[in-house]
Amino acid sequence: MSQIKDSIKKLVDRFKEDEARLTVKSSTYQETEVRVEFIDPLFKLLGWQMDNASGLSSSLRDVLREESQQTESSTKKPDYTFRIATKRKFFLEAKRPSVDIRISKESAFQVRSYGYTAGHDIAVLTNFRTLRIYDARLQPKAGDAADVGLLVSIDYEDYVSKADYILKTLGRDQVASGSIEETFKSTSSGDIPANASFLNRINSWRVRISQDLVSRHPQLTINELSDLTQKIINRIIFIRMCEDRGIEGEYVLRDVAQKKSMLELRALFKRLDDRYNTGLFDVSKDRLQDNYELDCNVFIDIVDEVYAPNSPYSFGVLDADFLGQVYELFLGQQLILKSDGSIALEIKPAYVHREIVTTPQPIVDEVVDRVFKSKFYDMKSSGLLTLDSINSLHVFDIAVGSSRFLLKAFDELIEAAIECLISQGDYKHLYRVAENNYKLDFAVKKDVLRNCLFGCDIDFNAVEIARFSLMVRLLEDETKDTLPPVNHKKILPDLDNNIFYGNTVVDSEEFSTTSEDVLNKTVPFNWVLSGLPNNFDVIIGNPPYIKTEEMISDNQEEMDYFKRHYRTAYKQFDKYFVFIETALSKAKSDAWIGMVVPNKWITIGSGKKLREILSKGGFVSQLVDFGNEKIFDGKSAYVCLLILSKDGVTDFHYRYVNDYQRFLLSPQELGFSLPTDLIRNVGGNAWVLPNDQEEAFVLGRLTKNSTPLSELIDVKNGIQTSANDVFLIEDYSINGDYIDFVKDDISWSIERSITRPYVSKSSGVISYLPINADALMIFPYEMSERGTPAPIDPEVMRSDYPQAMIYLEHYKGRLNKRKVSPPPKPGVFYAYGRHQALDAVFSYPKIIYSVNQKGGKYALDSIGVAYASGGTAGEVALFNPVKGYSLEFLLGLLNHRAIEFYVRKRGSPFGGGWYARGSAVISEVPVPNLNILGSQKDKAIHDDISTNVKALMTNRQSMKTSSGRAYDKLLLKDRSLLNSLEVKFNSIWGFTDEIRDLRLPGENEN
Structure with a gap:
């Protein structure tokens, strides 16, 4: 620590020597210079790898710099992103020393918006002269003073004396161990999180836009209203994200809205359609373009809400992952037209029996990461990992929702392509953004998206959102300089042939009904006519969890179809069973499958057929069981991560998670290795799996030379x-x-x-x-x-x-x-x-x-x-x-x-x-x-234990009516009898101290 303090002192002394020149308002000393000369060295001393000296890929680096640091282009994204194991922990915004961040409301609002939008606990603002840590959970509001949300402010002259605190709070190893959460856990603002706040704002827009449209065009059906409203909202968000990334000019949307002219607005949409070709602005499909009008005052009111100071969100930080989480909740509600002509929101029928929650991003990341690590390892081992082979992979999300699994899959494919090209010394499709940091050409990224990623969902709104989110991801790291020139047309792919509307687990060729209502509820999917690949290399997703009684209540015809076509539709099965079976049927022989599903299938009776299929094929490669840990906020669904190899494996890994927060510190750990024959021999019976060698020993001793209780009573x-x-x-x-x-x-x-x-x-x-x-x-x-x-x-x-x-x-x-x-x-x-x-x-x-x-x-x-x-x-x-x-x-x-x-x-x-x-x-x-009836020795063991239990019961009865020293005496006897009973059973099984040290499922580590 003394060496760190000495080095910090040298930085402080150097700054102090030149402070007058650096901090004067007329100083020409730039932001870039303070980053290089002071901020980078300071955080390097805190353990962060600021220069990526190890040459890690961008997906693995601790610190991501905004590309504008190299180009000085005008983008509205934070200067630094500090990460642990690819997870963003906090943003840092740098300013010139001549900017007095102690009183700069604009600087504070900016960095707080970044942190709030990303859902971080803190955001850091510094010009080296001062280091300020803000509570990013507090929603920024117009006119906030520079000290609103301020948690800590340290002047540079105090850096040495407060070095211990700075290291404890912002040090790389300390952040990895949860220092931010621990230090600031008691300072929560109580504000609504950014994603929930943004959802509330979007839902308000849905109602306001729909209400205006239906008042002008009463012939619109509720589905038409919903689709049109969603498209308008997506356009607003898309344009704002392009603006804050420097892809479009500043205030393009606001300037057009303020003209209060539908002609001007339509002209903007037409220009954007020519430029991007996303389907989002497609004139041929856009009834707003010629049939319907929206009140310009309603539109401009909404547009005002996406610009500061009326918006607490940074659209430069607001990424596809954030949108995916928001839209995942969005999909649980639908517009309804009430009898009085007013518009309202209600829970969709498909969600009535389910709590509407979002899948935690670390869970999404871990499932997809594990699947692609396995797939890329296979390809690399076979010498097949090339840009062409990556571009030919077919990845399918079996219940795509807001596309969050596909977004992560896209990241994995892009990173693999970059690493592959670098390892081959092929830089023609790469461009350098920093030392040891390369990115993939936009054209290649576009090809990967169009060629590799596919999905299907029974919710039409989900399909539209998935396409939109993938487009946002494609543009996420791009600037005006990295995209094709403005005169290039149709720069984005049309994803109509990638993301489909339909029921993944009901084939229209085999589903027959004369009821229009049943068809609308079931949405059977035609795999042949869709043009989707016949089979896939990677299948991912989080399928719906719906119990048998709920399926019968919701759609008896679909339930009957499941019973006819799926082996796993056994007894009181859950809907996710048939999704797993479908995934196996649609997987190539060397494919990998990754899903988030409830963990009850591992042991419950209705999971018998599913266990038979998985064990017989040796498909289970990894199983992360979260036991009774609550992974979803407010939802009592207990889940597991299920990773399957269609090719089969000889060994698999099982990890039981007693503490979700500890899991997040090392999510990539595989767990205990077990032979596949263990579950193959068990087959459809319940799987009782050990989490480590100690548990394996205990389970082995318990089950060896034993009889199931039901055979004895x-x-x-x-x-x-x-x-x-x-x-x-x-x-x-x-x-x-x-x-x-x-x-x-x-x-x-x-x-x-x-x-x-x-x-x-x-x-x-x-x-x-x-x-x-x-x-x-x-x-x-x-x-x-x-x-x-x-x-x-x-x-x-x-x-x-x-x-x-x-x-x-x-x-x-x-x-x-x-x-x-x-x-x-x-x-x-x-x-x-x-x-x-x-x-x-x-x-x-x-x-x-x-x-x-x-x-x-x-x-x-x-x-x-x-x-x-x-x-x-x-x-x-x-x-x-x-x-x-x-x-x-x-x-x-x-x-x-x-x-x-x-x-x-x-x-x-x-x-x-x-x-x-x-x-x-x-x-x-x-x-x-125990041969109690035929062996005196076994009978003596049995009778000794029975006598012990009787004595224990008598003693417990006496304890109920005792007090004072008499009770204390009986309590000591109780403990002695319990210990004696434990020792006697342990002797039968051959245990010593293993049981006392054994942690039970559901018991957190101390």
Whole structure:
């Protein structure tokens, strides 16, 4: 550190010697000079590679300079972009020392706009004389003073004394370790993030433009209004981005808007169509060009909102990734025309069952990066990585949305082309922008976009947005100097033959219906007539996650099609299953596939056929499982990154992520290498995968010489009344032979003998304590002549349980609305919704456990308590152990940390470290094989554990009624009994200290 301070002092002294000349307003000392002589050396001392001495490609460099630093052209982009592992962390804007940035409102607004638009935490402004760090989360507003949003301001004379702070905050290694987030986490402004703010602004434009158009042209349909409005908004954004990049002149759009002439506006669109040929300004497709008019005052009001000081956004920084995130949310809503003629926004039907969120950019980047690394490695190994071979790759986004995956794919292709040309010494398609920094000619980039990138989406608006976003990306690094001359026409490709409107997973050749409504909802796609390539080299995307019941509700015909055409459409499958199957069918023999999908397919029963396909083909190359980490803001979808090789692999990598923030520090880590035979041997059964060697050891010991729990005990789900609000009594009092309670503000008294004890709240299920029956369940059943439960006859109900019958008849309307299976006899309106478990639910002794838990919720029932099961909630019970195993032994087993580890690996994750372990999961718990009935040694081991559990249960009961030193004494005994139990099971499995050090899924690192 002393060397860094010494070097900083030399910079400071040198600046101080010449300060008077450098800071005078009339100084000729330029921004370029202060960057080279002072700013670059300062940040180099902080660990940043300012000159790219290592010769890294632009995709890997820490610091990106704005090209205007070399050309002095007028672009409105930040001077420096500081990055970690390709992720932008902050912008720095440099000014001449003669600009007093301490009072310059314009300079502060500029750098804050850059940071705010990019969604950064901070933005840095410096002229070396002063270093200022701003809160980029605070939305810039017109007229803000220079100190608004200011977090830190340091004068150059204090650089040495505050060197520790500067290094801690802005040092390269420190930023990589999260210093910015840690230092400024408590200073959040509370403002709406830029992407959400921009979406709000766009949605306002949608409504205002549509309202004006429909008032002038009432014959327009809502779809026509939506399409026309979106095109106008895209044009505004496109022109502003071109302006701030120096591609178009400044204020081109505003100058035309202020003329308040549709003729002038149409002339501008015609000129831009001639120049760019994007389809965005296509006169032949543009009904605004000749059929419809927009109020010029509405238009100019909106245009004013995209220029400072009315806009907090920098359109020079606002890139395709930002737009992709905004438009991803945009696509969840649609315009509607209300009965009073007003326009409003509502959630699209396809999104009703889904939360509208955006995929985090690091997840998009990581999926695409992993796929292309694999593909390029294959090509390089075969000597086929050339510009021509790159240009012939076919990349397909299977559910393109706003095209964010294709945007990243485009970046990967461009970087690969640059590296390939440099390695071959071929510079004719490259131009130099800085030392060791080259970029690809625009014409070659254009060819890559047109030849390589394809996508499809069922949402027409998504298709338009995807095409638009790709055009924006193509122009992103370009300036007027790097584009073809102004007299060149049609400089951008038409992407109509790249991005298609249709349903990727429904082929029109095989989908037949006479319903126009079904066709409009399904949008079957004709692969042959589309002209899309037959197969692809790379397939990527984030397909829709839609459950079976939602698919049936939304579109039964599409659901029937899936059942007929897809192996993975099995039981309660999710829609993303068929997208994975489609990707495999559309992939070339040496293709790579990368997707973001929920992780439940790894273990759930309905994922059996998908697992069979993936394991049999050996397709899984990488699997990054985020467990119960919430990746999507506000959305309870637990996902994984799935990387597939169509050629098959002999080994694959599995990485389990306990902490998403830690993952972001090293996202590229592959994880634990496993032989493909491991999952090939398991096939369609649930995959329980180790994350490291320690986990592999534990799982191996648990499953070796074991028997699944379901072979040793009955596993039964609970009752299902389909009307717990009627049958369940939670707050009651016992009044002799009657139960008194209040339901819906009415007092009731029914026969006690028709009720049964019931566990309503999972809080009543605690390991090593008796089950707590916290409610009663009305049970209108009796044993039939066949020895099975049957509903009590209505006449018997009226004679033997008249008060209960009066109560049930009060709710007859509610009960008759249920679907009851099997259908009961006439008059038996009070039968439960399902007949399941009625023969066993009240029997005892048994173990009752909560399905969704963190562990420690397995209780012994010795009085016959009823319970209910439902999906990932409620309780399940274990009855009638065989082969000499006792309930106490199995209770101890289920509470062991090693078994909790197994159950979490096998079960389904939920938020907060909760894991569901339904009957299918618990059935597979490995029980150590003990010959209890035939071996005295094994019987002694078993009985010793059972005795230990009984002692533990007795002690826990005593603890409930103890206090003071008596409680402390029992607590010590409890710990001793638990430790003894752990040691005894560990001895069976051959564990020593492995289990105590084992981190369970859902437990974050300390």
